[in-house]
Amino acid sequence: MDDDDAVRVSFSAPKVDQSEWGLVFQDTCVGFGQLWLLDTLCQTFDGVKRPCAEIQLSTLLPDALDPDLDFAQAIALVPVANFSVLDLAIVADSHVFGPVVLHLLRMQPLVIRKFKLLLEEEGKTCSVNCPCDQPSNWRSESVPLTNLEMIQIVGLKGREHEVDFLKLMFRCATALKKMTVRLSDGASTNESAYEKIHSLFKEYTNVECFAYNSCGQQLLFTPI
Template sequence: MEPSLHGAQLAAKSSEDDAGMDRLSALPNDVLLRILLRLEDAAVAGRTSVLSSRWRRLWALLPELRFHSSREPRLIASALLAHEAALSCLDVGAEDAAPESVAAWLPVAARRLSGSLVFTNRVPGKKNANEDGEERGAFELPCLANATGVSLDLGCLGVSVPRAGVFARLTELSLSRVQFRGGPCALGDAVSSRRCPCLEKLTVRDALGPSDLAIRSDSLRHMELADVRGLRRLTVVVPALEHLTVVACFYHHHPNRPVANITARQLKELRWGDMFDRRSVQLGKMKHLQCLCPDILLVYGSSPNRSCIELLRCFKVIQKLSLTLIYPPDIDDQPYLLGDMKILPGATFLHLSLTSNGHAFGASLFHVLRLCSGTRKLALKLFSDSLEEQNACPPGCICVEQQNWKTEELLLNQLRELEITEFRGSENEVTFVKQLFKWATVLKRMKLTFNSLVKESVAERFYKILQSFSRPEICMEFYMYKDMMEVLYAPED
């Protein structure tokens, strides 16, 4: 790191102004290093060497180095070679880096690093690893023997994992926007207990390949696979696994059934937002499962919710069931799909996320609650980007045809807690909440949070309306946003 001329001029002027007095340099090394750590970039820290001989090698003792926007990979390699202290954190940012530029500094980092590595390759216009099918070249990931955490967002570059070596201290590994090379089993072997004996968290997002992923680990507790394109077969043998997420991996280019075999007896949370077929996806025994989150449920549409319903049929009782219901914006001439769902697992806690796109949604929520009437806590989240969405539904829309839910009987005689978030005050919302109070005969507590766009005058009006539905034994709390903070709302009398 060479000092800049401008920095030297500033240092000279400072010396003249202080008449040779340099009180800052008299501070102990540990204090000066704390000062350098607060600088935004390692290159800036390196330029302090022009201040005096006292500062010349201080930057090389920093336990953390950050290069936020590096266009010269050779300078990173040179800085790492000159660095003298144990490196607990290396954070590198790049703009549209080529694979050879990453290969220039990464092997040096592997030898010096004893903590976490974060690399972010920012590529304008590139959102995923295979949006145009282009192969952008690849580099080989070295064995990071002493790294404790590795997070690589490669900006759609290709990478081949090392076929030998042990990541002895690695506990967390995250790979994003990456194209895997080097054979179908390379990644699974690299993260196995044999190669990563301490790995606890594995995240692979927006990746191209591998087609056959087999993960066998005794240490993994959290694993997320999201948008891994090209995946045909998944094998997970992880006895200690507690959280598993599989989202949009089997959907891509696969008309055939997904093939997966999951052995995770300690699993507590399963999020499966993907194709599912009980004939080809084996979940094994999950006696400790507490939370189940299946794929989205389309209320109307041309594609049945077969995968989601298939997964739900695998469980009879669950502590927390999280469902996402979506109304497409245009539902004209589309069949109603929720009728295919005849049974739900018994759930103590039911979490419903709803995107209504302005449509009347009471019938769909009534259907879900009737199938899960023994729930003790209900959380309803109403997704919306604007307050005007309530007027998006055109006159004569088929969503208003199903009105029987307002008169049919429903007894929610176990429901004691109700949470509603993103409440905007649409007619559909008010009508449904009113019905909820009728069904929930033993309700004890309701917490309602207004949408952040709701003004205080509007919140006051709906506060009074909702209070009129209540009963004396129900504790009601209202919240709204002020200065981006959620605060308790209680209008003045």
């Protein structure tokens, strides 16, 4: 992308209390690492007027990704610098998503109060040498999510890297009050996936933990 084609945004509305704003990246490639591509970036407000960043990610073949911007540069375009809610949708396709999610959370670690993650599938598979699990030390990293109170994840399959991500969220979100997960179609009938998540929830009795199958039926509840 030439400098003349770079994304430039100017926003001025001093008398407007709330505004919704969005970008669809069609002609500009915004990427992270060798895999993840930013499709859309929107700013909205939730039901209690908290600023919300809505982000949608997908994947490209590693040799096809030559980013014009990185995620930090794209998010800097959002008029409200500090958003309390992060609403993230990822076309995961069995990829390890922990590293890219941590990268996004690290941009606003002290202000995010609610995190929503939707995991989607398009029928593709993760290759043997896929870079999605890089950096490999992401499971032991720490992000100070000290104000994060609610986490909602939809589309979990119960894979090991997903359980590792849940463990990381419990460890980093020291003020977490509520964790809600909804399993994908296949995982809803998989007792192994259920048991992995159930066992983890039992370790955190100070957090309200809920799990549902793909139809929305509650599977378990761990009271405070």
